[in-house]
Amino acid sequence: MIIQCKQCATKFRFNDELMTGDGVWVRCGRCGHEFFEINTRKETFVPPARPEPADTRGTGDALSPPGDAPAGQQPAAAPKPSAPTGVPAPPAEAESPLAEEEPAEEDAEEEAPRGSFWTPSRIVVYTILVLLVLIGVYLWLFPGIGRDALNFVYPGAGDRILGPAAKSAGVAAPGGINFAEVKERFTKGTASGELLVISGLAVNEFDYPVARVRLRGKILDGAGKMLGEIETYAGNLLTDEELNRLTDKEILAELQRQEGSDMPNVNIRSRASIPFMIVFTNPPKEVDEFIIELSGVERSAASN
Secondary structure, three states: OEEEOOOOOOEEEOOHHHOOOOEEEEEOOOOOOEEEEEOOOOOOOOOOOOOOOOOOOOOOOOOOOOOOOOHHHOOOOOOOOOOOOOOOOOOOOOOOOOOOOOEOOOOOOOOOOOOOOOOHHHHHHHHHHHHHHHHHHHHHHOHHHHHHHHHHHOOOHHHHHHOOOOEEOOOOOHHHEEEEEEEEEEEEEOOOEEEEEEEEEEEEOOOOOEEEEEEEEEEEOOOOOEEEEEEEEOOOOOOHHHHHHOOHHHHHHHHOOOOOOOOOOOOEOOOOEEEEEEEEEOOOOOOOEEEEEEEEEEEOHHHO
């Protein structure tokens, strides 16, 4: 039979042969609680059958006095009362068997461990989001690189989304000053907005040293119409941090230092070169090409 602890509700498999009388005291093998288990299989008491009266009639037998019952008809002795029930034996008695069986089943289950917030799927999703944000910021700061990347993935996509890149027309170099390594790029400044940065080298092809090399940059649309022009002096360069921080007026002032702030714009020997930079702030979207011209140059005093 199966019994259950009254305190922890643990179930046990109990030997039926140990169940006697009205019940037994048992001790839980798990929590140690003692409780009385009622015998639900106790047999119903059946009183003994009443004996039949003996036949005493016979010849010569004397009649029994009136009022005396025949010997054979005397009432049967009352059955011996059974031991009183309902009084459980104390658990300390030796005859009270203790059932300490292994529990048949476990009711309590271990609590499942709480899952971590950073599951593999969440790590993948957040990594993709961070990469998209970084790519977006990079393309916003360097649209020229983004245009080239989009054109590489899908030809023409970068030009349609970010606009066509400015094309370099044949640079004019009158007066013996040539231009080399000319390149352009787009970037964005916090204070000045979108910037078209043109940089390169001015090479002295004269037979004597020169100074104060001045350049003129022009931007044109697809029809050749000039959209803007700026003059700067060679020897002035700006870092990306300065382009991002300075306003358009501050950028122009830095690039128009006659003597050069990063490299001296004086005594440039023959066949020597000096770097230059031209910056257009917020150029029109119709820009299709640019031109670099020599605006002015002086013969160095050292050559006289």
